[in-house]
Amino acid sequence: MKTAKRPWFLAFTLLLSGAWSVSSGTSMAAEPKAAIAMPDKFSAEMAEKILKRGGNAVDAAVAAAFVLAVTYPEAGNLGGGGFMTIFATQKAMPGQMVAQVQQPYFLDYREKAPLAASRDMYLDGKKQPFPYRSLLGYQASGVPGTVAGLWAAHQKFGRLPWKDLLQPAIKLAKEGFIVPVKLQRVRNWYQKWIVKKAKQPLNFNAYFGHFKAGDRFKQPVLAETLSRISDHGRQEFYQGKTAKYLVEQMKAHGGLITQADLNAYQVKWRQPVVANWQGYQIISAPPPSSGGIAIIQLLKMKTLLDDDYALAKTKALKQGIDPQVVQAHFYAELSKRVYADRAQYLGDPDFMKVPVKTLISDAYLLKRTEGILWDDISETETIKPGKIESPETTHFSIVDFSGNAVSNTYTLNMPFGSGIVIEKAGFLMNNEMDDFSTKPGVANLFGMVGGQANAIAPEKRMLSSMSPTILLKNGHVDTVVGTPGGSSIITSVFQTIVNIKEEGMTAQQAVDATRIHHQLFPKDVIMYHPNLPDTVKEELEVMGYTLKQNNYLGDVQLITLKDGHWQAASDYRERGVSKVFGRRK
Ligand code: GLY
Numbered sequence: 001m002k003t004a005k006r007p008w009f010l011a012f013t014l015l016l017s018g019a020w021s022v023s024s025g026t027s028m029a030a031e032p033k034a035a036i037a038m039p040d041k042f043s044a045e046m047a048e049k050i051l052k053r054g055g056n057a058v059d060a061a062v063a064a065a066f067v068l069a070v071t072y073p074e075a076g077n078l079g080g081g082g083f084m085t086i087f088a089t090q091k092a093m094p095g096q097m098v099a100q101v102q103q104p105y106f107l108d109y110r111e112k113a114p115l116a117a118s119r120d121m122y123l124d125g126k127k128q129p130f131p132y133r134s135l136l137g138y139q140a141s142g143v144p145g146t147v148a149g150l151w152a153a154h155q156k157f158g159r160l161p162w163k164d165l166l167q168p169a170i171k172l173a174k175e176g177f178i179v180p181v182k183l184q185r186v187r188n189w190y191q192k193w194i195v196k197k198a199k200q201p202l203n204f205n206a207y208f209g210h211f212k213a214g215d216r217f218k219q220p221v222l223a224e225t226l227s228r229i230s231d232h233g234r235q236e237f238y239q240g241k242t243a244k245y246l247v248e249q250m251k252a253h254g255g256l257i258t259q260a261d262l263n264a265y266q267v268k269w270r271q272p273v274v275a276n277w278q279g280y281q282i283i284s285a286p287p288p289s290s291g292g293i294a295i296i297q298l299l300k301m302k303t304l305l306d307d308d309y310a311l312a313k314t315k316a317l318k319q320g321i322d323p324q325v326v327q328a329h330f331y332a333e334l335s336k337r338v339y340a341d342r343a344q345y346l347g348d349p350d351f352m353k354v355p356v357k358t359l360i361s362d363a364y365l366l367k368r369t370e371g372i373l374w375d376d377i378s379e380t381e382t383i384k385p386g387k388i389e390s391p392e393t394t395h396f397s398i399v400d401f402s403g404n405a406v407s408n409t410y411t412l413n414m415p416f417g418s419g420i421v422i423e424k425a426g427f428l429m430n431n432e433m434d435d436f437s438t439k440p441g442v443a444n445l446f447g448m449v450g451g452q453a454n455a456i457a458p459e460k461r462m463l464s465s466m467s468p469t470i471l472l473k474n475g476h477v478d479t480v481v482g483t484p485g486g487s488s489i490i491t492s493v494f495q496t497i498v499n500i501k502e503e504g505m506t507a508q509q510a511v512d513a514t515r516i517h518h519q520l521f522p523k524d525v526i527m528y529h530p531n532l533p534d535t536v537k538e539e540l541e542v543m544g545y546t547l548k549q550n551n552y553l554g555d556v557q558l559i560t561l562k563d564g565h566w567q568a569a570s571d572y573r574e575r576g577v578s579k580v581f582g583r584r585k
Contacts (some may be wrong), residue, residue, distance in 0.1 A: 022249040032346030034382035035566040037397040037480075037578035039062060041175060042071040044577035046168045047398055050160065052583060057400040058088060058157035059165060061408050062150045064396055066169035066226065069146075070219060070247030073208060073428060074186050075484060078237070080227070080411025080430040081111040082147035082455040083285050085272055086233050087477050088157050089303055092544035102404060104283040104470065105156075106272035109149025109410075111142025111463045112265060116258035121455050122438040124375075130199075130475065134438050137200045138433035140418040142462065143265050144149035144237075146410055148466045157404075166230035173426075176218035182445035182575045184213040186392070190416050195443045202419035207426070219367040221426030221574075238262040245424035249463045255420075264459065275360050278303065278501060280479075281472040285409075288353045290346040291467025291490055296360045297338045298331075301369050305330070314533050314576075324514075324532070325539040326374065332518035332526055332545070335491055338385045339448075339520035341368075344385035347453035348461040354453075377544050380523040393415075393466060397557045397567065401583060405477040405559075407468035411484065434463035449521050465489040471497070471560075478561050483571070485554035488517040488527070492554035500560050507567035507578075511556040520544075528555055 005229040034051045043064040050060040051242040061084065069262040070077025084107040088101055120127070122134045134140055154162055187208055192215040194202055211217045228236045236242055243262050250257045265341055272283045275293035277299050284292030302309070309330055313323040346354060358364050371378060372546055393411035411430070412418075434444050437454040452462040465487050471479035479500065484491045499510035517527040526540060537547045570576025 024206060028491060032401045032429045032565050033580055033582055034401050035399045035559040035568040035580045036060070037568045037570050037576065039068065039075075039097045039104045039555060039574065039576045040072050040180070041575070041577045042172060043076075043171070043389055043396060044579060047166075047316065047396070048579060048581060050165070051398075051400050052581075053160065055160040055165075056088065056157065056399075056402065057398045057404040057406040058086065058153050060136055060398050060400065061157065061406040062154050063397070064398070065146070065150055065167040065408065066166050067172060068394060069226075069427065070222060070383050072183075072232055072394055074183070075188070075392045075411055077144075077410065077412050077417070077430065078421065078427040079141070079144045079146070080412040080417065081109050081142065081432065082149060082408065082488070083108055083110065083157065083289055083464070083468050084149065084153055085285060085360050085407040085470050086153070086157065087472065089402075089472050091157055091159070098152060099156040104274065104472075105320050106270045106286060107149055107153055108268040108270050108288065108461070109145035109152070110288055110464060111114050111145050111430055112232070112456050113433065113436070113456055113458055113460050113462070114259075115264070115458045116142055116256045117257065117433070118455050121446065121456060122433075127439070129439055129442055132199055134434040134436070134444075135414065135431045136419050137203065138253045140433050141255065141257060141420070141429040142432040143257055143261045145267060146432060147229060147237035147285045148234055148265055150412075151384055151414070152269075153248045162233060163230050167193060170223050170226045170230060170445045173219040173223035176216040177213045177516045179213050179215050179217050180575050181213040183342070184211065186415050189421075194419050196499075198419065203421050203423065204416060207421045208416065221424065223317075223426075225425045225427065237582050238265060241423050242422075242475075243489070246422050249422055249424075250490070252360045257580075270349075273356060273360065275300070279473065282469065283472065284469040285350040285464075286356060287346055287463075289464040289466050290342045291465050291493070292358050293346065293356060293447045293471065294342060294465070294490040295336045295467055295494050296364060297301055297341070297368070297495060298334050298490070300362065300365045300499065301334050301337070302330075302367060302471060305368050305372065308374070311400070314328055321535060321539060322535045322536050326466050327338040328516045328526055328528075328536065328540055329377070329493070329543065329545075331372070331516060332466075333378060333490065334376055335518045336380065336520045337368045338490070340383045340385045340485075342459050342463075343449055343451050343455060345456050345518075346463055348463070350356065350459050352453055352458060353481075377524055380520060382585050383520060393486070394558050395468065395482035395484055395491070397480035397482060397568075399477055399480060399560045403477055405470050405480045407480045409466040409468045409482045409484065411466065415500070437463075443521065447519065447522055454468050469493055473561075480559040481556065482557040483554035485552065488553050491515065491517045492556055496556050496558060500558070506562065507558050507560050507569035510560075511558050511569045511571045515553045517550070517553055527553060559563050
């Protein structure tokens with residue numbers, strides 16, 4: 001163990017507080033209000049309209065996801081994939097008995113590796129990674145899952161006709177929308193980035209390279225694709241004209257996705273990961289996401305050390321040190337342990353056994369808190385996975401008038417994905433293959449170092465951090481939350497839950513609060529939102545951390561009950577719109 005660079009307050013023995021207590025209390029909103037927290041104004045307008053027309057949360061989610069595929073092209077998509085956490089009453093199909101009660105569901109519509117993929121496909125003869133091959137160009141894409149996912153959600157829960165839900169997106173693609181400043185900004189960044197990195201020609205600029213903020217941007221080819229999907233449903237994307245265009249273009253340019261891949265693609269209804277914490281039931285994303293497990297690990301370990309944490313903050317204050325220093329160090333220590341487990345144990349559950357129960361069990365997490373000191377950084381090299389016996393994504397949160405909820409995160413991976421547009425269909429392809437561990441020990445786009453559990457294999461799903469989460473209290477929806485941000489999704493959702501449930505913040509304060517992020521590697525690096533005070537940064541540097549400003553640590557979309565009333569909030573740093581409304585207003 002290293003010695004502290006400076007004894008800025010006394011070290012003390014950890015007093016582990018034992019199991020967390022489950023408190024009671026009611027939190028059900030009695031009034032018929034709905035709430036939305038969406039990543040842009042177009043999806044917000046549509047979600048509100050659909051809910052007011054009598055659609056449920058899933059109808060609003062499907063319509064919004066298609067709208068975002070038009071108005072939020074950096075992450076909204078047809079060519080990507082995602083996860084949807086749902087708390088709702090399932091629709092009765094003819095002749096089918098279904099429980100008429102609201103229940104949690106989890107829909108995995110993550111991309112899959114193509115059949116022709118192989119473990120070392122991104123390594124050269126010397127086993128070194130081909131630069132940027134898993135990020136840009138035709139070989140970077142997994143088999144898309146978005147259309148299959150939205151179709152499956154609608155089949156099980158949708159109340160309004162499928163065709164109606166696509167109309168807003170078709171109209172926006174055909175007639176165009178006014179380009180927001182932030183869309184132009186992220187597009188400009190991507191254009192510069194691909195000039196430096198792309199090793200093969202990309203057709204991105206021909207489609208997205210010319211709009212300016214304030215222009216009306218029309219996408220007639222995408223409008224036709226959406227019309228076909230509206231007419232023929234899922235089948236159009238996987239076996240229809242759209243499939244043909246995708247496969248032809250892949251074949252012509254050395255891409256891997258074939259008609260057999262599209263035929264084989266299936267979504268999965270999985271058991272969400274569930275845990276009790278501080279009187280709430282947390283419903284979140286199971287593998288192939290690491291998100292749900294990681295968030296629960298962070299919350300539970302924090303609770304185990306809460307007494308000591310309070311004491312450490314008091315001691316720091318007495319010594320004139322900002323408690324945010326203690327907070328950032330504490331969260332970094334917890335994150336070190338969580339991201340070590342992530343690298344070791346998490347991958348596609350269809351290919352391996354993921355020890356979910358153990359990883360979120362009280363006994364396991366109690367052991368994981370061992371070795372955390374308040375005045376010293378744990379050596380990165382000593383943080384091994386626990387012993388077990390035996391940028392760009394987008395998120396939205398919706399609660400409808402009946403208390404059904406959808407928490408949906410979907411993505412192309414990077415903003416604008418692989419930079420490849422399917423030309424006759426007008427949509428961008430993902431670069432999700434980079435979320436695999438392309439070479440054990442070599443970091444991906446998010447600096448994540450993976451192991452064998454997340455090695456590439458045909459038809460396997462790549463590990464994700466997307467964490468669409470719902471908190472229940474007394475069997476009713478209390479909170480719906482999620483964010484983009486790659487590996488920082490986990491720490492952003494964790495900090496937002498702590499902000500609302502333990503720090504007493506309003507929804508808006510909770511999403512706007514300064515966040516920090518640490519993920520084991522790079523060693524002892526804490527990323528921070530620009531408004532972290534200089535004094536806090538300096539103290540952390542004295543401790544031995546390297547501080548890195550990151551203007552983009554997520555875009556949290558939060559709905560939560562406060563004193564029996566919904567509050568909805570979108571991160572002020574991005575272009576989200578959130579709203580609570582009644583049926584008429
Ligand atoms: N592509 C980012 C994630 O799935 O975590």
